[in-house]
Amino acid sequence: xxxxxxxxxxxxxxxxxxxxxxxxxxxxxxxxxxxxxxxxxxxxxxxxxxxxxxxxxxxxxxxxxxxxxxxxxxxxxxxxxxxxxxxxxxxxxxxxxxxxxxxxxxxxxxxxxxxxxxxxxxxxxxxxxxxxxxxxxxxxxxxxxxxxxxxxxxxxxxxxxxxxxxxxxxxxxxxxxxxxxxxxxxxxxxxxxxxxxxxxxxxxxxxxxxxxxxxxxxxxxxxxxxxxxxxxxxxxxxxxxxxxxxxxxxxxxxxxxxxxxxxxxxxxxxxxxxxxxxxxxxxxxxxxxxxxxxxxxxxxxxxxxxxxxxxxxxxxxxxxxxxxxxxxxxxxxxxxxxxxxxxxxxxxxxxxxxxxxxxxxxxxxxxxxxxxxxxxxxxxxxxxxxxxxxxxxxxxxxxxxxxxxxxxxxxxxxxxxxx
Amino acid sequence: xxxxxxxxxxxxxxxxxxxxxxxxxxxxxxxxxxxxxxxxxxxxxxxxxxxxxxxxxxxxxxxxxxxxxxxxxxxxxxxxxxxxxxxxxxxxxxxxxxxxxxxxxxxxxxxxxxxxxxxxxxxxxxxxxxxxxxxxxxxxxxxxxxxxxxxxxxxxxxxxxxxxxxxxxxxxxxxxxxxxxxxxxxxxxxxxxxxxxxxxxxxxxxxxxxxxxxxxxxxxxxxxxxxxxxxxxxxxxxxxxxxxxxxxxxxxxxxxxxxxxxxxxxxxxxxxxxxxxxxxxxxxxxxxxxxxxxxxxxxxxxxxxxxxxxxxxxxxxxxxxxxxxxxxxxxxxxxxxxxxxxxxxxxxxxxxxxxxxxxxxxxxxxxxxxxxxxxxxxxxxxxxxxxxxxxxxxxxxxxxxxxxxxxxxxxxxxxxxxxxx
Numbered sequence: 130x131x132x133x134x135x136x137x138x139x140x141x142x143x144x145x146x147x148x149x150x151x152x153x154x155x156x157x158x159x160x161x162x163x164x165x166x167x168x169x170x171x172x173x174x175x176x177x178x179x180x181x182x183x184x185x186x187x188x189x190x191x192x193x194x195x196x197x198x199x200x201x202x203x204x205x206x207x208x209x210x211x212x213x214x215x216x217x218x219x220x221x222x223x224x225x226x227x228x229x230x231x232x233x234x235x236x237x238x239x240x241x242x243x244x245x246x247x248x249x250x251x252x253x254x255x256x257x258x259x260x261x262x263x264x265x266x267x268x269x270x271x272x273x274x275x276x277x278x279x280x281x282x283x284x285x286x287x288x289x290x291x292x293x294x295x296x297x298x299x300x301x302x303x304x305x306x307x308x309x310x311x312x313x314x315x316x317x318x319x320x321x322x323x324x325x326x327x328x329x330x331x332x333x334x335x336x337x338x339x340x341x342x343x344x345x346x347x348x349x350x351x352x353x354x355x356x357x358x359x360x361x362x363x364x365x366x367x368x369x370x371x372x373x374x375x376x377x378x379x380x381x382x383x384x385x386x387x388x389x390x391x392x393x394x395x396x397x398x399x400x401x402x403x404x405x406x407x408x409x410x411x412x413x414x415x416x417x418x419x420x421x422x423x424x425x426x427x428x429x430x431x432x433x434x435x436x437x438x439x440x441x442x443x444x445x446x447x448x449x450x451x452x453x454x455x456x457x458x459x460x461x462x463x464x465x466x467x468x469x470x471x472x473x474x475x476x477x478x479x480x481x482x483x484x485x486x487x488x489x490x491x492x493x494x495x496x497x498x499x500x501x502x503x504x505x506x507x508x509x510x511x512x513x514x515x516x517x518x519x520x521x522x523x524x525x526x527x528x529x530x531x532x533x534x535x536x537x538x539x540x541x542x543x544x545x546x547x548x
Numbered sequence: 549x550x551x552x553x554x555x556x557x558x559x560x561x562x563x564x565x566x567x568x569x570x571x572x573x574x575x576x577x578x579x580x581x582x583x584x585x586x587x588x589x590x591x592x593x594x595x596x597x598x599x600x601x602x603x604x605x606x607x608x609x610x611x612x613x614x615x616x617x618x619x620x621x622x623x624x625x626x627x628x629x630x631x632x633x634x635x636x637x638x639x640x641x642x643x644x645x646x647x648x649x650x651x652x653x654x655x656x657x658x659x660x661x662x663x664x665x666x667x668x669x670x671x672x673x674x675x676x677x678x679x680x681x682x683x684x685x686x687x688x689x690x691x692x693x694x695x696x697x698x699x700x701x702x703x704x705x706x707x708x709x710x711x712x713x714x715x716x717x718x719x720x721x722x723x724x725x726x727x728x729x730x731x732x733x734x735x736x737x738x739x740x741x742x743x744x745x746x747x748x749x750x751x752x753x754x755x756x757x758x759x760x761x762x763x764x765x766x767x768x769x770x771x772x773x774x775x776x777x778x779x780x781x782x783x784x785x786x787x788x789x790x791x792x793x794x795x796x797x798x799x800x801x802x803x804x805x806x807x808x809x810x811x812x813x814x815x816x817x818x819x820x821x822x823x824x825x826x827x828x829x830x831x832x833x834x835x836x837x838x839x840x841x842x843x844x845x846x847x848x849x850x851x852x853x854x855x856x857x858x859x860x861x862x863x864x865x866x867x868x869x870x871x872x873x874x875x876x877x878x879x880x881x882x883x884x885x886x887x888x889x890x891x892x893x894x895x896x897x898x899x900x901x902x903x904x905x906x907x908x909x910x911x912x913x914x915x916x917x918x919x920x921x922x923x924x925x926x927x928x929x930x931x932x933x934x935x936x937x938x939x940x941x942x943x944x945x946x947x948x949x950x951x952x953x954x955x956x957x958x959x960x961x962x963x964x965x966x967x968x969x
Contacts, residue, residue, distance in 0.1 A: 152573035152912075153573075153908075155908060200617075200831075201828040201830065201898065204828060204901050218845040253845070253869070254869050256868055257791060257866075258845065260790040261791045262788055263790060335723060371685060372681040401622075402619060403622060418675075418681055419676050476625060477643060479647075480626070480627070482625070482645075483642055487912050498783075531800055
C-alpha cells in the first residue's frame with residue numbers, strides 16, 4: 130500500500146497535511162494541539178475536558194444555539210475534545226461546506242466566550258453523567274484500575290472527566306485561565322476528502338494560520354509514572370447489579386518505545402486474534418464465563434496501561450482471575466507459537482486497507498504518523514516493522530510489562546464479591 | 549443511495565437471493581448473508597433462540613472447526629461479526645478484495661453444516677446469560693425490557709432479542725438445531741456483496757459454493773397481530789440508583805406502510821436525522837425543550853422501520869435535581885406542539901440536508917452499503933429507500949401534523965419511568 134499526501138506549514142507553525150480523496154463527498158478535518166488533561170491542576174481534575182467542551186458553547190460571533198444551528202443545518206459535525214496529552218478538533222461535512230467548518234473551528238479556537246449560563250448547563254450534565262458512572266460497573270472498574278496503577282498523584286491516575294468533588298468547584302476564571310494553554314506551536318491539522326490541497330492550504334493559512342496568541346505555549350511534560358511495586362486489589366461494591374466487571378494489568382509501553390511493536394503483536398495474540406485471543410479463548414470460549422474478555426494495549430504519548438478486562442457473573446470472578454493470571458504466566462514463561470506469530474502478523478498487516486477505507490481512517494493514520502514521527506513512508510514500511518517482530522521479542526515485552534504477581538486488579542460489581 | 553444499473557439482483561435455483569454491487573474505490577469487499585429470522589419468529593418459552601443460534605454459527609462446521617472462522621478471517625486481514633435483531637439475523641466479513649473467497653466458503657458452509665455440538669451449547673449458555681447480565685446492569689436497558697413487554701401483549705416484538713433469562717436456562721440443543729434447520733437455508737436467505745469485485749467471477753463462485761445447498765420447506769409465517777391499544781399503559785421501575793430514565797413508546801406503522809417517510813421526518817424534527825454518521829440533535833426540538841432547559845441531559849426520538857408494525861420511541865435521562873414528571877410534562881408539550889403547529893419550511897429543509905449528508909458519509913464504506921441493502925431487503929425490498937431523500941422531501945408539514953395526531957395519542961402509548969430509590 131502507498132499513501133501520498135501534501136504537507137504545508139502555516140505561518141504560525143501549525144503543520145497541515147492534506148490528502149485528496151475524490152471518491153467520497155465528505156471532508157474530514159482533524160486537528161491536534163499540545164496539552165490536555167495532563168495540564169489539569171490536581172484539585173481541578175476535569176478542567177481540560179470542561180474547557181474544551183465549552184469551546185463550542187459560545188464564541189464572540191455565535192451562541193451555542195447558533196453554532197448548533199449552523200453546523201446541523203448542513204448535516205455536519207464539529208467537536209472539540211481532549212485526551213490526556215492533546216486537545217482535538219474535528220469536523221466532518223460535505224465538501225461544499227468545508228469553508229464553513231473552517232470558519233467555525235477557527236472561531237472556537239480563537240474567540241470562545243465561556244458564557245456563565247453554558248458553564249452551569251454543562252456542569253449539570255457532567256454531574257449527572259458522573260452519577261451515572263457511579264452506577265456503572267465497567268466505568269468504576271476502569272476508574273479504580275487507573276487510580277491504583279498510577280496513584281492520584283500522577284495525571285494518568287486521575288479521571289480526566291473530573292469527579293463529583295472537582296466539577297462543582299470549576300469557575301469561569303479557571304476556564305479562562307486554562308484556555309491560555311491553547312497554542313498553535315506543534316499543532317497538526319489533517320484534512321482528507323473531496324478537496325484540492327492548495328485550496329485547503331490557502332483557506333487555512335488565511336484563517337487558522339493567523340492565530341498567534343500573545344502567551345507562550347504550555348509546558349506539557351509530565352513525570353514518568355512510578356513503577357508498580359506490589360500487587361494491588363480494589364473492590365468497588367455496587368448494589369443492584371447482576372454482573373461484575375474486572376480489569377487487571379500493568380503499565381505498558383509508550384507508542385515510541387522500541388519494544389512497542391513486540392508488545393503490539395503480542396497483545397494481538399494475547400487478547401484479540403479470533404474471539405479475544407488466548408484470553409477470550411479460555412475465559413469465554415472454553416469456560417463460558419464471560420460474554421467479553423479481551424485485552425487493551427493503549428500505547429500513546431506516555432506509558433498507558435496494558436490490561437485485560439472482562440465482565441463476569443459475581444460467582445465466577447475468582448475463577449476468571451485465576452484463568453487470566455495463568456495466561457499471563459504462560460505468556461511470560463513460554464514463547465508464543467510460530468503459528469500464532471504468523472497469524473498475528475498477517476492480521477495486522479492485512480487489515481490496513483480496511484483501516485484506510487474511509488476519510489476518517491486515513492486522517493487518523495496521518496495524525497499518528499506525524500504525532501509519533503513515524504515517517505512519510507510509514508505505510509510502506511509497516512509490514513516490515515510488524516514482520517520483524519520475533520517470538521523472543523514478544524516474550525521479552527511480556528516480561529517487561531506484564532506480571533502475574535505484581536499487577537493491579539480492579540473489580541466493580543454486586544455485594545457478593547469477595548474482597 | 550444504490551443505483552439500480554450497477555446492482556446484480558438474481559436468484560439461484562434453490563431460492564438464494566443474491567445482490568452484487570461492484571464498487572472499486574478501495575481494495576475492499578464486504579460479504580453479507582442475511583436470514584429472515586429474529587425475535588419476531590420466536591415462540592413463548594423459546595425467546596432468545598435466534599440470537600443463540602447466531603452464536604452457534606461461530607462454533608464450528610466439519611470444514612471450519614470451532615474457533616477457525618474468526619481466526620481464518622483475521623489471518624486474512626479481515627473482520628467479521630454477526631448480529632440478531634427482531635426481524636433478521638445477519639453475518640458479515642469485510643476483507644481485502646482478493647480474499648472474498650474465504651468469506652463465501654465460510655458462509656456457504658455454515659448455511660447448512662453448523663454442528664451444534666452439545667458441549668458447545670452448554671458453554672455458550674453461560675456466555676449468553678453473561679451477555680444478558682451485562683445488559684441488566686444498565687438501568688435504561690432494564691426499563692426498556694419492561695416497557696416493550698407492556699406495550700406488546702401479543703406480538704413477539706414485546707421481548708428483547710436476547711430473550712428472557714428463564715428461557716435461556718431452558719432452551720435445549722435440539723431446540724437450537726431445529727430452529728437452525730427451519731430458518732437457515734438458501735430459501736430464507738439473501739447474500740449481499742459490495743466492493744471491489746469482478747461480477748462474473750463472483751457469480752460463478754456463488755453458484756459453485758451455494759448452488760448445491762438444498763432448499764428447505766418455507767418457514768412458518770408470523771401471523772400474530774398486536775390488538776389496538778385501548779388506553780395508556782405505564783411502567784414504574786423503582787430501584788437503587790442515582791439517575792432517572794424516561795421512555796415512551798407509541799405503536800407505529802410497518803416499513804411497507806405509506807406513512808413510513810412521514811414518521812422518519814417526524815423523528816428528525818424531534819431529534820435530527822439519524823442515518824448514521826454525525827449527530828444532529830442539538831438544534832432539534834427535544835434538545836431545545838428538554839436539555840437546554842436543564843430538565844434532562846439527553847432526549848431523543850427514534851423510529852426504526854420494521855416488518856410488522858413497530859413503535860415510535862422517546863427516551864431520555866433526567867438531570868440530577870429534576871424529576872421524571874417534569875421531563876414527561878416538557879416532552880408532552882413538545883408532542884402537543886407538533887400536533888398543533890405546522891413545522892416550518894426551514895426545519896424541513898434542514899432535515900433533508902442532514903439526511904443527504906448522513907447518507908453520503910455512511911455510503912463511504914462498502915460494508916455500510918451492503919448493510920443498507922440487506923436491511924431493506926429484510927424489511928421487504930432493497931429498493932425501498934432508493935429515492936429516500938426525494939421521498940422525505942415530498943412529505944409536507946401537514947402530513948407530519950396528521951401523523952403526529954394519528955400515532956402520538958396517549959391511548960396508544962406505554963410510558964416507562966426508572967425512578968432511583
